[in-house]
Amino acid sequence: MTRKAEAAPGPTGTRRPAGGRSARLAPHTLAARDAWASALEAVPRSRFLPDLIWPHDMATGETTSVDRARDPRAWQRHADADEPIVTQWDDGNHRGEAPGRSFTSSSSMPSLVSAMLADLDARPGHRALEIGTGTGWNAALLAHRLGAENVVTIEVDRAVADEARRRLTDFGMPVRVVHGDGFLGHADGAPYDRLIATCGLRQIPHAWVAQVRPGGVLLVPWGTYYGPGEATARLVVAPDGRGASGPFTRPVAFMRMRSQRLVWPRHDDYVPPGAVSAADTSSTALTEAQLLGTGSFDAVDFALGLRVPRVARNVDRKHDGQRAVWFYGLTDRSWAVVVFRDDRERAKVYQAGPRRLWDEVADAHAWWVAHGEPAYDRFGLTVDERGQHVWLDDPDQVIGRPQGASG
CATH class of the missing domain: 3.30.160.690 (Bacterial toxin RNase RnlA/LsoA, N repeated domain)
Structure with a gap:
């Protein structure tokens, strides 16, 4: 069964090819990518996928259903491929093998998972909070490097959270999986050294900044409601802990955080x-x-x-x-x-x-x-107690201050 993707956001973890300066990796990113290689080998994505999956073809925009019981070779081939895989449709209200109406949970393409973990630069001894558990694979990768006791992941969908918790436990990575609203973060485990979101946002809550220690890093897919284009913002928390700022690192396309989905105008x-x-x-x-x-x-x-x-x-x-x-x-x-x-x-x-x-x-x-048709990495984002604003080249060159759901 196949389904043509809609114009709305693609499966979580779709990466667009980087252009301009975005294609050049910072030194810390190069080192971090090498450090994550062993985790990617030790934690196969296939251990965190359900038997029925819907691989998404980046070239055609089509989504195909693959049942492990009926075609195990095809299932394994897609599980090992560098492509996003839809694992839930329509907030869990979908039934049957045919693709549903809207992607609502997925497993990101491995190349993007690797790139984002490199940007996050989480290291042994760090504590990390993940917003958007999904299949649990990304949390398992973090746990492999940081230790399961140092990773907390939060998921808004109870069924998705329960399944991820089971798979993490079965794999020997008993990460703490919290069912709740990721927009609030998880203050009980704060402060964290790193925070990563695996869903697209239009407004980053200051609560996330407050829950990460000064000098810590937040990596968040961010964009506006104008179109699907978004990029990962790598924000470093200021010494006083009151704000976080940093550049965008790479273009991506993620499913929106459920509380920030756009209800399309009629x-x-x-x-x-x-x-x-x-x-x-x-x-x-x-x-x-x-x-x-x-x-x-x-x-x-x-x-x-x-x-x-x-x-x-x-x-x-x-x-x-x-x-x-x-x-x-x-x-x-x-x-x-x-x-x-x-x-x-x-x-x-x-x-x-x-x-x-x-x-x-x-x-x-x-x-x-x-302004020279700037690429993503010439833009940056600052989040503080007043809200958020985007800048070009320097935090003092503010472009705008999008607010709330209308940003």
Whole structure:
């Protein structure tokens, strides 16, 4: 059985190829990756996967069901492959072998697991908190290097937490698995030396910073609601413990933390019949490739989301040489659409509502180009008691201060 992936976030742990400076590893990352090699050999992913899995093909976007009992060789081949594997659909409400509607738990592709553990740079003697247990494999890798007694992992889904706890115990890694809301962290085990999240966030809680010691590291996939583009932020806690700051390290795509999922706007609520003909119209010389990028690793989505807050963007499928890209305001009913046609040099623009959303997007794109089209690793994030803000090149060069679910 196969299913074409939706435009929403991909399976947890999908990694886009790194571009620009992101492809160069820092010295601590190079050393840490070597140090994790033995853990990856000693803790096979296959020990933490269920009998029924849904491998996700990165090239085609399709998800296929594989049953271990029916085809053990195919199951083992996928378990050992460098690909993300869906292990739960629809918050556990899905039944049967056919793929469900939405990915809600998975096992990350091994290359990304290795890269993120290297970025985290957890070392023997450290205590670590993981947000998002999933299958338990990542927690087992941490436990192999740090000791099971030094790892706490928290999972919001009780069934997922129970299964991970069982597999960790069976493997001889009795990590403490907590069923609860990872957004709150786990203060009972604080302070930690390292905190890693395996779900995508749009707002990082200050509670996480408070639960990591000064000089400790948080590694968190972060992005905006503008699009699926996100990157891992490697934040170091300040000496006074009141904030944490650091650069983004690599582009990724993770399932959202459940409490921060975007409830997509209903198109008809924004654009009722007749709204397009009554909208303000203009045209743009921006091309489809310039707006959307030319590959899944392109930083343009990420950058535009930083400059156009509280907006969700949706890209229609191309049909007969035409593609529409829609923008919806998340705090009002402002909307815009740009329609690209292969046979025209300029694209038609329609927009309506209190905000001129297309104007904001066009201005954001001009800003990105004027600053040299920065890749992910030129951006950074600071989280403190006031909230969070993103910066370019230096923490003093603040871009914006996204807040809450509308960021």
